[in-house]
Amino acid sequence: MQIKNFMVNQNLKELTQHRTVNLPIACYETTINQNLHGYIPLHWHEEIQFVLIIKGEAIFQINEERIVVRKGEGLFINSGCLHMAEEKNQSGCLYICLNVSPHFVLSQELYTTYVTPYIQATNLPYVFVKANEPWGKNIVDAIIAIKQLIEQKSQYFEIDITMQLTVIWKNLIFNGFQPEYVQTEIVKSERMKQMLSWIHLHYAEKIKLEDIARAGGLSRSECCRYFKRILKTTPLNYVIDYRIQKSLIHLQQAELTVTEVAYQVGFNSTSYFIEKFRNSMNMTPFAYKKYKANDCN
Template identity: 75%
Template sequence: MQIKDFMIDQSLKELTEHRTVVLPIACYETTINQNINGYIPHHWHDEFQFVLIVKGEAIFQINEEKLAVREGEGLFINSGSLHMAKDKNDSGCVYICLNVSPSLVLSQELYTSYVNPYIQATNIPYLYLDAKELWAKNILAAIVKINQLIQQNPPYYEIDITIQLTLIWKNLLINGFELEYEHTEMLKSHRMKQMLNWIHLHYAEKILLDDIARAGQLSRSECCRYFKRILKTTPLNYVTDYRIQKSLILLQQSEFNVTDVAYQVGFNSTSYFIDKFRNSMNMTPLAYKKYKNYCSLVK
């Protein structure tokens, strides 16, 4: 199963239920360019995420950092970390995505000592899994094993999955990373999510930079620095990109024409919407609408 349209709430928290078995876990293969946006947009979730690239190469951004991840390599993305992914150089990137509720990783008795400190650590939004490192190689192998167990459903496979999760977490711990806890980093993450939450509640309205800054309890200049540092864009450019994301779903509905969609997502000019849409999607909104209608007819 691939999630092609990420459902997120106003703060970018992913709403997808991460469950493909009776356990609070989901494991599936994702082809990045098959997402409705052509990439995996910024989102976050409470679950831990483990990634293994099985084909091609991807550019991941986790909080403020960007890195390329190649075939055979992977990532651990911590609970609550804002992240996105794009295919690099049209490589047809495919990766196994394993999302796990932190409460499932170890027993309740061990959770406080061995799991929660990682969730709270501000210096580990992610870990790069290099197959040349034994601990990382073991984690990548366990991801493959869990994916196989879910596909094959052998007897007692849920128990085997929990065994593999324990091995994953043990190997994560033995890498010996020092954990740090900085209040300023926690506050920065909270303020960023507050601003995103405000934008996603009000994207269809007129939005000023002052409004976004006020939502994060920041000055205009500091607000711009947050967006530039974390999302690599300006606040108002982010608003435009988000409006275009929201338009993709509406354009697939026959009852709305391009002008209807433009105004519903917050543009006050159809021509401006068309121009920005073309810059983002390399086609006009009408061409996108016709293409999606054709695809639905030939399915």
């Protein structure tokens, strides 16, 4: 299954249901450039995530860090961490994505001791999984095994999945990672989510820098530092990028003109919308609208 449009709420929390019929787990393949936006947009979810690149290479951003992951390599992304992904060098990146509810990793008796400390740690937003190291290979092999188990659904496959999850988690936490808890990091993450949530709720309105800063309880200058440090952009440039993302959906509606779409997503000038859209998408909104119309026929 390929998820082509990541649906998120105003808090950037992904709305996709990460589960099979009976299990709080989802495993699917994702080709990054087939996503509606051409990349995997910024989002977060309560599930932990394991990624295994099976073709090409990708750049993942988790919170404020960026990391290149290549074919055969993997990544653990912790619960609640903001993350996004784009393919590198037009490599046609394809990866296996395994999302698991933290409560499903181990039994309840072991959860408090062996899961909670790690998903609450502020120093563990992600772990790079190297397949050429024994612990990394064990994780990679278990991800592949879980994907096959879900596809084949042989007798007792649910039990086999839980066994593979135990292998993954044991190899992850027994590799010397010591959880740390820094209150300022927790506060920083929450403030960032509050500002992004406010933008996603008000993107179609006139937005000022002080409005965004107020949502996070910050000064204008500190707000800019947060966005520059975490998202590598300015607050107002993020607003423009988000408006462009939202316009992609509206442009696929035949009855809407480009001008109508521009105003619906918060631009007060059609020419400015066209300029920013071209800079972001390497085509005009008119060309994108025509392309998507032909794609549907």
